[in-house]
Amino acid sequence: MKKKKDGTREWVEPRAARVYEAYQQRFEEWRQSQPDSEDGSSTQVSLNDVASIWTQVVGGAKKGRTYGLGSQYSVGCSTTLLPGDASYSQDHEEEEALRKEVEELKEEQKEDRTNFNKLQSLVEKFMSGRPFGPSNGEDGGDNEF
Incomplete structure (x- = not known):
């Protein structure tokens, strides 16, 4: 919002006003759909929500950015978790497990590539030492392959 000379405030662009109003409505609908806690108070709202x-x-997100959240929020970060959030620990553990799995898969791929290169080399050696077609004057009957 920007402040006009007469002291009133107005939205910088119409889209901002529409999005804010839609957000307020959707948030209120979400909040009313949440069950009250045991002591009768409203459910705690998390940053994820x-x-x-x-x-x-x-x-x-569009082009890696989420409208209205600024440059610090990029794809994959639109639901940023803080260390105090309940799901932070679980998400952090999942992220670490995925990182470990990626590293293991990279190692496995490296081993597979090495084995493939060895096999390819053996095939090339085998093929270079074997003539194609009939050998020893045979008429092309049974092939050894």
């Missing part, structure tokens, strides 16, 4: 609702309202 807020970011998820916002991302849905703006139509997701």
Whole structure:
């Protein structure tokens, strides 16, 4: 929003106003759909919930950015978790497990590539030492292959 000379405030662009209103409505709908906690208070809102609702309202990330969230939010970061969030630990563990799996797959691929190169070399040696077609004056009957 920007402040006009007369002291009133207005949206910088119409899209910003539309998105904000849609977000407010969607957030209120979400909040009302959440069950109350045991003590009767409203459910605690997490950063994930807020970011998820916002991302849905703006139509997701475009070109690696989510409208209205600034440059620090890129694809994969639109639902940024903070160390205090309940799901941070679980997501962090999953991320570490995936990193480990990627490293293992890279090693496996490296071994497979080495084995393939050895096999290719053996085939080339075998093929270079064998003549093609009939040998020893045979008429082309049974081939040894």
